[in-house]
Amino acid sequence: MRILLIEDEAKLAVLVKNGLEKAGHSISVASNAFEGIAQVTAEKFDLILLDIMLPDKNGFDLLKELRSSEIDTPVIFMSALAESEHVIKGLDLGAVDYVKKPFDFEELKARIRNVQRKFGSDRVSLLRIEDLEMDLIKREVSRAGDSIELSKREFSILELLLNNTNRPISKAEITEKIWKINFDMGTNVIEVHMHQLRKKIDQAFDRKLIETKVGEGYLIAGELIKN
CATH class of the missing domain: 3.40.50.2300 (Response regulator)
Structure with a gap:
C-alpha cells in the first residue's frame, strides 16, 4: 500500500x-x-x-x-x-x-x-519502459535484467521522471517534490544527482533513456507500462 x-x-x-x-x-x-x-x-x-x-x-x-x-x-x-x-x-x-x-x-x-x-489498493507496484524496470514495493531497479543500485534520492527522481513520461521535469519541480524545498539557483545538487543517475541507468547502453531539454528540464520518453 x-x-x-x-x-x-x-x-x-x-x-x-x-x-x-x-x-x-x-x-x-x-x-x-x-x-x-x-x-x-x-x-x-x-x-x-x-x-x-x-x-x-x-x-x-x-x-x-x-x-x-x-x-x-x-x-x-x-x-x-x-x-x-x-x-x-x-x-x-x-x-x-x-x-x-x-x-x-x-x-x-x-x-x-x-x-x-x-x-483494496489500486497502487501501481511496477513501472516499465523499454528494458528499464522499477519495482516500487521492493524498491528495486533493473535494466535489461541487470540490477541497478540507486540511492534514495536517485530512486525518487527516477520514479518522478517515469510517472511523468514524455513531459520535461524542471529542476524547480524536482527540488520541490523530492527535497520539499524551493529551487536554489546557486546550487548544482540536481546536476550532480542527474549525472549519477544517468551513469547508472544509461552509461552501459546505446539507447539513452534520460534526455535533457534545454530550458525545460529532464525527460524520459516512450510508452510507460504500469502494473
Whole structure:
C-alpha cells in the first residue's frame, strides 16, 4: 500500500516508516497538517495514518477538510488521546479505525491489513519502459535484467521522471517534490544527482533513456507500462 503518515513526533515517524517499509508498504511522511494536505492533494494514497495533536491543526479538523475537498482516502487515527469520546469523534468523522498510543506495532500492521482487505489498493507496484524496470514495493531497479543500485534520492527522481513520461521535469519541480524545498539557483545538487543517475541507468547502453531539454528540464520518453 502507498501510505501517508502525518505525525509530528520525529522518532515515532521514523520507527513507523521503517517498520512499514519492511512490511512491503511505500511510506511518505508529513510532520504537520500543511505538509499533509500538500502531499495528499498532489499524490494518490491508499491510506492515511493521522495523528490528532499536530502543531498547526488538529487531526479532526484536518480530516474534515480532506472530506470537504472530496478526498476519500481511508484514515486511521493514531493518538495518545485514548478517551472514548475521542475515539467516537474520530470514527464519527469518517475514520476507518483508531489506534491508541502507545501501540503494539504488530497490531498496527494488522489494522492496516484489514483496511487493505476492505478497501483494496489500486497502487501501481511496477513501472516499465523499454528494458528499464522499477519495482516500487521492493524498491528495486533493473535494466535489461541487470540490477541497478540507486540511492534514495536517485530512486525518487527516477520514479518522478517515469510517472511523468514524455513531459520535461524542471529542476524547480524536482527540488520541490523530492527535497520539499524551493529551487536554489546557486546550487548544482540536481546536476550532480542527474549525472549519477544517468551513469547508472544509461552509461552501459546505446539507447539513452534520460534526455535533457534545454530550458525545460529532464525527460524520459516512450510508452510507460504500469502494473
